[in-house]
Amino acid sequence: MSATPTTEPDAGRDRGRMALEAFSRSWLFVFLLLLLAFFWLSTPSGTFLTSANLSQIALSTSEVVLLAIGETFVIVTAGIDLSIGGILFFAAVCGGKVMLELSGTNAQVTAGVYPHATRAVLLGIVVALAAGTFWGAINGALITRMRLPPFIVTLGTYGMTFGFGDLLSGGTYLGAPVPTSFSHNFGQGKGLGIYYPIWLALVVLIVAHVFFRYARFGRYTSAIGSNDEASRRAGIAVDRHIVKVYTLAGFLAGMAGVLDLAIYTNTTSVSHLTDNLNAISAVVLGGTSLFGGVGTVLLSAVGAFIPTVLTNGLVIKNVQPFWQEVAVGATIIFAVYLDQLRRRRGGEGR
Amino acid sequence: MPDNGVILEVEDVQKRFGRVEALRDADFELRNGEVHAIVGDNGAGKSTLIKIISGVYQADAGELRLDGEPIVLHNPREARQLGIETVYQDLALADDLDAAANLFLGREEYLPPPLGSLGFLDRKAMRQRAEEEMRRLKIGISSVDQRVVELSGGQRQAVAVARAIAWGRRIVIMDEPTAALGVRESAMVLELIKEVRNQGLAIIMVSHNLPEVFAVADRITVLRIGRTITTMATKDTSLEAVVGMMTGAVEAALRAEGS
Ligand SMILES: Nc1ncnc2c1ncn2[C@@H]1O[C@H](COP(=O)(O)OP(=O)(O)OP(=O)(O)O)[C@@H](O)[C@H]1O
Ligand SMILES: [Mg+2]
Numbered sequence: 001m002s003a004t005p006t007t008e009p010d011a012g013r014d015r016g017r018m019a020l021e022a023f024s025r026s027w028l029f030v031f032l033l034l035l036l037a038f039f040w041l042s043t044p045s046g047t048f049l050t051s052a053n054l055s056q057i058a059l060s061t062s063e064v065v066l067l068a069i070g071e072t073f074v075i076v077t078a079g080i081d082l083s084i085g086g087i088l089f090f091a092a093v094c095g096g097k098v099m100l101e102l103s104g105t106n107a108q109v110t111a112g113v114y115p116h117a118t119r120a121v122l123l124g125i126v127v128a129l130a131a132g133t134f135w136g137a138i139n140g141a142l143i144t145r146m147r148l149p150p151f152i153v154t155l156g157t158y159g160m161t162f163g164f165g166d167l168l169s170g171g172t173y174l175g176a177p178v179p180t181s182f183s184h185n186f187g188q189g190k191g192l193g194i195y196y197p198i199w200l201a202l203v204v205l206i207v208a209h210v211f212f213r214y215a216r217f218g219r220y221t222s223a224i225g226s227n228d229e230a231s232r233r234a235g236i237a238v239d240r241h242i243v244k245v246y247t248l249a250g251f252l253a254g255m256a257g258v259l260d261l262a263i264y265t266n267t268t269s270v271s272h273l274t275d276n277l278n279a280i281s282a283v284v285l286g287g288t289s290l291f292g293g294v295g296t297v298l299l300s301a302v303g304a305f306i307p308t309v310l311t312n313g314l315v316i317k318n319v320q321p322f323w324q325e326v327a328v329g330a331t332i333i334f335a336v337y338l339d340q341l342r343r344r345r346g347g348e349g350r
Numbered sequence: 351m352p353d354n355g356v357i358l359e360v361e362d363v364q365k366r367f368g369r370v371e372a373l374r375d376a377d378f379e380l381r382n383g384e385v386h387a388i389v390g391d392n393g394a395g396k397s398t399l400i401k402i403i404s405g406v407y408q409a410d411a412g413e414l415r416l417d418g419e420p421i422v423l424h425n426p427r428e429a430r431q432l433g434i435e436t437v438y439q440d441l442a443l444a445d446d447l448d449a450a451a452n453l454f455l456g457r458e459e460y461l462p463p464p465l466g467s468l469g470f471l472d473r474k475a476m477r478q479r480a481e482e483e484m485r486r487l488k489i490g491i492s493s494v495d496q497r498v499v500e501l502s503g504g505q506r507q508a509v510a511v512a513r514a515i516a517w518g519r520r521i522v523i524m525d526e527p528t529a530a531l532g533v534r535e536s537a538m539v540l541e542l543i544k545e546v547r548n549q550g551l552a553i554i555m556v557s558h559n560l561p562e563v564f565a566v567a568d569r570i571t572v573l574r575i576g577r578t579i580t581t582m583a584t585k586d587t588s589l590e591a592v593v594g595m596m597t598g599a600v601e602a603a604l605r606a607e608g609s
Binding site: 211214215216217219222223225226227229230231232233234235236292293294 | 406425426427430436438440442443444445446447451455456457458460468469470471473
């Protein structure tokens with residue numbers, strides 16, 4: 001009503017809050033820079049900070065970026081999707097199978113000959129995207145129709161997607177690499193000096209950012225994460241929107257599966273076990289709140305670099321790369337603690 | 351008040367939640383241009399009654415009539431389409447969005463096509479209208495793009511009230527609009543209520559604060575344990591009498607007399 005605040009905020013505490021605010025906004029960049037500096041200084045020159053190695057880092061981050069974009073929308077609705085790593089794997093297996101089936105006979109394919117590569121790859125891409133979208137929609141439907149917590153639903157579909165994927169692939173690599181032209185022309189191909197998968201991730205990132213910031217889709221996502229009952233009373237079709245968000249996350253996981261095939265020509269479940277951890281850490285490192293309501297798509301993409309930089313640097317340093325998982329796990333906890341601290345401070349004014 | 355016709359009637363409404371009978375037999379009548387207070391003890395069914403009028407809950411039995419026509423409200427959207435806006439007791443704001451976004455929540459304005467067809471918002475237009483609305487209602491918030499979570503309790507309430515008033519064409523319902531507010535902020539809301547009445551809207555106001563009710567309401571309806579006890583003009587009753595009816599003391603006295 002009146003512009004005068006009811007209580008004069010204590011100046012000292014106010015400064016503390018501003019410092020916390022500033023720190024929590026910028027620490028990700030500082031952390032990333034420190035990480036880069038650390039690896040640069042502690043590895044032999046010409047190994048870590050080379051354009052070839054940095055492109056390699058960016059290439060291997062492209063999948064995580066796609067996962068993190070979808071996860072950002074999900075987390076902003078105050079949900080969580082633990083299944084996207086599994087969906088990625090399942091979609092990659094389905095797409096890869098189709099690519100192998102259709103590109104030639106068994107004998108041809110194992111000999112590395114792919115007479116119908118183009119048709120097979122295109123159809124494989126469609127199948128992978130459809131498989132991802134399907135699982136995303138399943139997540140959304142279970143969460144809204146059966147009123148189950150997202151944590152449980154996506155934990156369940158995490159198991160199912162890995163299980164089904166391994167059943168289809170026989171629990172190991174696909175019988176042969178997918179048509180090598182796919183990798184040549186796309187996965188390992190470059191346009192303007194940048195790998196195509198990175199371009200793809202960038203384009204998706206920008207589109208997602210714009211829709212998140214400036215369009216109804218993003219606004220409803222934030223509104224639902226802030227207060228779903230208020231959104232419902234305001235006439236927003238909350239359940240339908242939640243289904244859309246999980247479906248989007250599934251679709252993007254399917255797209256990441258396509259990138260997986262394009263970049264590595266094959267896939268296996270073992271290499272995707274930590275995808276969820278990486279994607280969720282990217283999102284929370286990017287400052288998106290696990291409590292929902294607030295987030296930034298662009299910063300999630302920055303956060304996505306932390307796990308890949310760590311892995312890459314540790315490999316070059318010849319340290320067991322498993323330390324990466326330890327470090328990422330610890331940073332997640334730190335980031336969420338920071339967010340909680342900020343929320344608590346922010347709430348003091350009320 | 352030029353037209354004192356009845357705008358809304360609620361007749362014999364019942365509502366139960368599992369074993370709780372929130373409303374047993376609620377009657378209510380709202381006239382054009384009046385401020386009508388609903389009072390009653392905690393759990394009397396006030397919030398349930400207004401949630402039925404605003405489409406959040408559906409009555410198990412009974413009838414709602416708007417301008418004499420029976421209506422069925424399946425959701426809040428339908429109520430709002432009929433010009434009924436509500437300020438809920440549990441503030442229905444999205445805290446992480448700014449005041450302007452909350453004012454337009456669910457009624458966003460879009461850019462002209464093609465961008466608008468993709469759902470791109472006309473943030474400038476909404477912001478401008480939000481500012482106008484805040485100015486018109488003399489609501490002092492420093493900026494409409496401040497997140498609601500950063501506002502004081504009174505300012506948050508002001509945003510909720512402003513939204514209802516900005517969109518309400520016929521009826522504005524307020525559930526304890528001053529409950530969380532200081533003296534000064536309460537006074538502002540009461541001023542707002544009078545102002546809105548003078549613009550010709552009908553207002554339903556739930557309140558525990560009887561002096562406040564007596565200051566602004568034209569009529570008072572008393573609910574007790576899910577039943578309408580009575581409706582009377584404020585000028586024909588007294589605070590003590592209303593308290594007596596709320597708590598059942600009056601009835602008890604009558605019963606004692608009768609026996
Ligand atoms: N969604 C619900 N589920 C179950 N019980 C409910 C629900 N809403 C209300 N009730 C019950 O119905 C009764 C009436 O509640 P209501 O909120 O309408 O009371 P009220 O008059 O608004 O009270 P207060 O003054 O405390 O706001 C209470 O016993 C309450 O516990
Ligand atoms: Mg109530």
